[in-house]
Amino acid sequence: MKLQQFRYIVEIAKHNSISKxxxxxxxxxxxxxKAVRDLETELEIMILDRTNKGVVFTKDGTELLFYAKMLLxxxxxxxxxxxKEKTTDSTKLSISSQHYGFAIEAFANLMNYxxxxxxxxxxREGKTTDVIEDVHSCKSILGxxxxxxxxxxxxxxxFTSKSLTFNPIATLQQRVxxxxxxxxxxxxxxxxxxxxxxPYLTYQHDDMLLHFAEEALDVDNIGKLVYLQDRGAMNNxxxxxxxxxxxxxxxxxxxxxxxxxxxxxxxxxxxxxxWVKRNDVFLPAEALVYIDFxxxxxxKSIPKQSE
Numbered sequence: 270m271k272l273q274q275f276r277y278i279v280e281i282a283k284h285n286s287i288s289k290x291x292x293x294x295x296x297x298x299x300x301x302x303k304a305v306r307d308l309e310t311e312l313e314i315m316i317l318d319r320t321n322k323g324v325v326f327t328k329d330g331t332e333l334l335f336y337a338k339m340l341l342x343x344x345x346x347x348x349x350x351x352x353k354e355k356t357t358d359s360t361k362l363s364i365s366s367q368h369y370g371f372a373i374e375a376f377a378n379l380m381n382y383x384x385x386x387x388x389x390x391x392x393r394e395g396k397t398t399d400v401i402e403d404v405h406s407c408k409s410i411l412g413x414x415x416x417x418x419x420x421x422x423x424x425x426x427x428f429t430s431k432s433l434t435f436n437p438i439a440t441l442q443q444r445v446x447x448x449x450x451x452x453x454x455x456x457x458x459x460x461x462x463x464x465x466x467x468p469y470l471t472y473q474h475d476d477m478l479l480h481f482a483e484e485a486l487d488v489d490n491i492g493k494l495v496y497l498q499d500r501g502a503m504n505n506x507x508x509x510x511x512x513x514x515x516x517x518x519x520x521x522x523x524x525x526x527x528x529x530x531x532x533x534x535x536x537x538x539x540x541x542x543x544w545v546k547r548n549d550v551f552l553p554a555e556a557l558v559y560i561d562f563x564x565x566x567x568x569k570s571i572p573k574q575s576e
Contacts, residue, residue, distance in 0.1 A: 370521030444518025
C-alpha cells in the first residue's frame with residue numbers, strides 16, 4: 270500500500286469521478302484506475318463499483334475511504350508539526366537538464382515570474398541518463414536534453430521503455446565552442462581534423478553509452494581529453510585555454526563567459542533540443558510557464574547562421 274493510492278481514493282470520493290480526480294491531480298485516468306485495482310488486489314476487496322453513471326464506493330470501499338482520510342490527515346499533522354514555518358500553498362516545480370545555459374536563463378525568468386508568490390523550485394544539471402532517470406522516477410517533472418542524428422532512434426526506444434515522451438523545440442547544426450584567442454577562432458567553419466591537437470572538454474564520462482552523450486564524438490579517438498561535471502568548469506576552461514567543446518553553439522549572454530564563441534562544424538550532425546516528460550503526468554501551469562521561457566531563451570541564444 271502507498272499513500273498515493275489513498276490520495277487517489279480520497280480524490281475520487283471528492284469528485285465522484287475517476288476522470289475528474291485525475292485532472293485535479295495532474296495524472297492520467299489509467300494511472301488512477303490501475304492504482305485502485307492494485308489496491309483492491311492487495312487487500313482482496315472491491316473498492317469501487319463501476320457503472321454507466323460513474324463509480325460508487327462499495328461497503329468495503331467506504332470503510333477504506335474512512336481509513337484513507339484518517340491516514341492522510343495524520344500525515345499532514347506530522348508534516349505540519351515538523352515544518353511549522355512552511356505552508357502548503359507554495360508553488361512547487363523540479364526540473365532536470367543537461368548542461369545548457371538557456372535552461373538556466375529560463376529558470377531565472379521563472380523565478381522572477383513567481384516573485385510575488387511562495388515557491389519551492391529545484392533544478393538539477395547532469396548527464397543525459399541522469400536527466401532521463403530524474404523524470405522517470407518523478408524527481409523532476411521535466412527534463413531538458415538533446416538528440417542527434419546518431420542517437421535519436423536509440424532514444425526513441427529508450428523513451429518508450431521508460432514511458433516518456435520527447436517534445437522537440439528546435440533543431441540546430443552542431444558547432445564548436447572555443448575562446449576568442451583560440452588559433453582556430455578566425456575561421457568561418459572548422460573541420461574535426463583541425464581540432465586534433467587541442468584538448469577536448471566533455472561531460473560524457475561514465476555515461477551509460479556513447480550514444481547518450483551530449484556531444485556526438487567518439488572519445489576513443491581523442492588524444493587530449495578532459496572530463497568535467499559542471500558548466501562553470503566548462504566555461505572557465507574554454508575561456509582560458511585552447512580547449513574546445515562540441516554542442517548546440519548557443520551563446521547565452523550573462524550565463525556564459527563573454528570570451529567564448531561558437532563556430533560551425535563542417536559536416537556536423539543536427540542537434541534536436543527539447544523536453545521530456547512522463548506519459549502519465551499532466552504538466553501544471555508553472556511547468557508550462559517554464560517551457561515558454563525555455564523557448565524564448567533558446568531563440569535568443571541560437572547562432573544567427575542557424576536561425
